[in-house]
Amino acid sequence: MISLQVDSYRSSPTNQGPDFELIWKHFMASGVLFPAKSGQLDLLLDEMRQGWPILAAAQQDLFRFYYKMKHGQLTNCLSDFLDTGETYLLQHATREGDPLGTLACMYSQALTIGRDRNAGFFGIFSRPENRWPARLSRCFAEALPLNHSSITLWSYLVCNTMESGKALPNSGTEELTDRHADEIIHLANSVMDPVRVRSLGVGRYPLDLRGVNSLYEKAGLNRSRRVFGARRGGELVGMAICYAGKTPMSFSLLCNRVEIVVASNTSDRAKVIRDLVEVAAWAARERGNSLFPVLIAPADTDLALEAGLEDTNRQLSHALFSRESDEGWPSVNNVIYRTYQAMAVRKAGNVPSPYGAPLCAPAAG
Numbered sequence: 001m002i003s004l005q006v007d008s009y010r011s012s013p014t015n016q017g018p019d020f021e022l023i024w025k026h027f028m029a030s031g032v033l034f035p036a037k038s039g040q041l042d043l044l045l046d047e048m049r050q051g052w053p054i055l056a057a058a059q060q061d062l063f064r065f066y067y068k069m070k071h072g073q074l075t076n077c078l079s080d081f082l083d084t085g086e087t088y089l090l091q092h093a094t095r096e097g098d099p100l101g102t103l104a105c106m107y108s109q110a111l112t113i114g115r116d117r118n119a120g121f122f123g124i125f126s127r128p129e130n131r132w133p134a135r136l137s138r139c140f141a142e143a144l145p146l147n148h149s150s151i152t153l154w155s156y157l158v159c160n161t162m163e164s165g166k167a168l169p170n171s172g173t174e175e176l177t178d179r180h181a182d183e184i185i186h187l188a189n190s191v192m193d194p195v196r197v198r199s200l201g202v203g204r205y206p207l208d209l210r211g212v213n214s215l216y217e218k219a220g221l222n223r224s225r226r227v228f229g230a231r232r233g234g235e236l237v238g239m240a241i242c243y244a245g246k247t248p249m250s251f252s253l254l255c256n257r258v259e260i261v262v263a264s265n266t267s268d269r270a271k272v273i274r275d276l277v278e279v280a281a282w283a284a285r286e287r288g289n290s291l292f293p294v295l296i297a298p299a300d301t302d303l304a305l306e307a308g309l310e311d312t313n314r315q316l317s318h319a320l321f322s323r324e325s326d327e328g329w330p331s332v333n334n335v336i337y338r339t340y341q342a343m344a345v346r347k348a349g350n351v352p353s354p355y356g357a358p359l360c361a362p363a364a365g
Contacts, residue, residue: 018067018074020052025074027251029096051221051247058219063249064112066105076101080109081249084225085205085212086120087320088113091250093133100347103340110336114328121199122329123320125254128153136339137319143331150195150320154295157309159258159277161285161292172271173279176227176239178207183236184227191261195322200241222246228279230262230272238262240276242283244292252316256284256292262300273300274307281308 055063067077078093090109095102113119126133141149176184181203188197205211209225216223223245230238241259249255258280262272277294284292296304298315305311324331 018065018069018077020049022074023052023065023077027092027094048248054220054247055249058216058221061116062215062219062221064109066109068101068105070097076105078102078105078109079249080113080122081255082212082215082223083123083243083255084199084209085201086118087199087201088116088119088122089250089254090122090124091252091254098347099132100340100343103336103343107333107336107340110329110333114330114333117326119328120323121195121320123199123318125252125316125318128315128317134317136335137317139335139339140319140321140329140332143335144321144324144329145331147194148322148324150193150199150318152193152196152318152320153298154259154316154318155298155301155304156252156312156314156316157294157296157301157304158312159281159284159292159294159309161281161290172275173228173230173240176207176229176236178203180229180236181207183229184239187236187239187261187263190263195320198322199320216245226283228276228283230275232266232268232272237266238272238276240280242280244284244287244289253291253293256289258284258292258294260294260296260300260304262297269300270303270306273303277304277307277309 061082063079063081065077065079068075073096075097076095076099078090080088080090083089090106093102093106110122113122124133124137126137128134137151141151184200184202184207185197188200188202207225207227209223213223223243225244226242228240228242229236239261241261243255243257245255260273260276260280262269262276266272273296280292280294284290294304294309295316295318301311321329321332323329
């Protein structure tokens with residue numbers, strides 16, 4: 001992990017970032033870890049306490065933590081981790097007090113990811129009722145060229161492998177490999193937008209993320225992706241895309257998420273979803289994971305609950321942005337910069353913001 005102590009728009013690596021207990025305290029105080037969520041994480045706290053020092057020693061391309069402190073306490077932070085071969089997942093944007101610190105962290109983060117020439121995408125998960133990240137994601141999408149952004153709404157469910165699933169997966173599923181790339185892309189194109197399909201990297205790097213895993217293994221960690229498919233009449237009609245790692249890097253456990261997608265014209269949809277849930281639970285038990293989140297289309301939520309998943313009564317918006325140029329995401333950097341400046345002017349009380357109410361409104365003149 002590289003810890004970046006952010007000062008305005010400048011950032012520099014520090015030898016040692018905040019320890020896990022300080023981060024946990026900040027997250028509890030910021031309200032991100034509400035009681036139900038922290039209750040779920042109780043099962044994984046020991047893993048996180050042991051794993052975060054390993055993350056702290058990892059090379060900077062895997063996990064980065066951006067933060068601001070005041071009087072020895074965290075006031076703002078966010079982080080990112082290498083999710084797939086070319087996608088970083090941004091997370092944990094929290095604050096106690098001034099939101100300008102979070103924007104400064106985000107600006108530093110965007111510049112850092114842009115300098116990585118292998119980074120082709122970055123994604124942000126947020127709750128749709130949280131207006132600030134929703135507006136910011138929308139502004140990024142509006143600033144970027146056409147076909148460079150994607151926003152998907154998911155239902156966020158939970159699978160407890162100690163309570164659900166069979167000892168072995170149903171025979172109606174199979175594990176997909178790189179030789180199934182054309183079928184995977186065909187199904188993905190039928191249920192996903194082009195940016196999301198490209199971000200899967202199918203055909204560009206191994207489906208199981210072995211290249212990414214080799215980087216994580218150097219730090220004593222691992223990262224993998226397994227894809228299981230369900231067929232009807234020989235045709236691939238559903239997939240469970242299972243991401244996994246040795247140490248939880250996300251307090252929402254999105255590093256270990258399963259995304260279930262099913263073709264819209266599937267007749268026995270309930271059975272397909274049940275089969276995919278069962279094989280995902282089996283795979284999690286096989287690697288020793290007791291709890292993981294499942295993301296599924298809101299219209300399929302009831303069928304997923306019938307398949308044994310636990311409801312969180314939450315949805316997640318997943319915004320995904322593809323690289324704009326050799327410089328990274330200059331349009332995104334500009335949105336963050338202008339938003340920071342507008343908020344700073346309003347805070348100082350000097351003159352009205354030239355950008356108006358919308359975060360992404362163009363500069364006057």
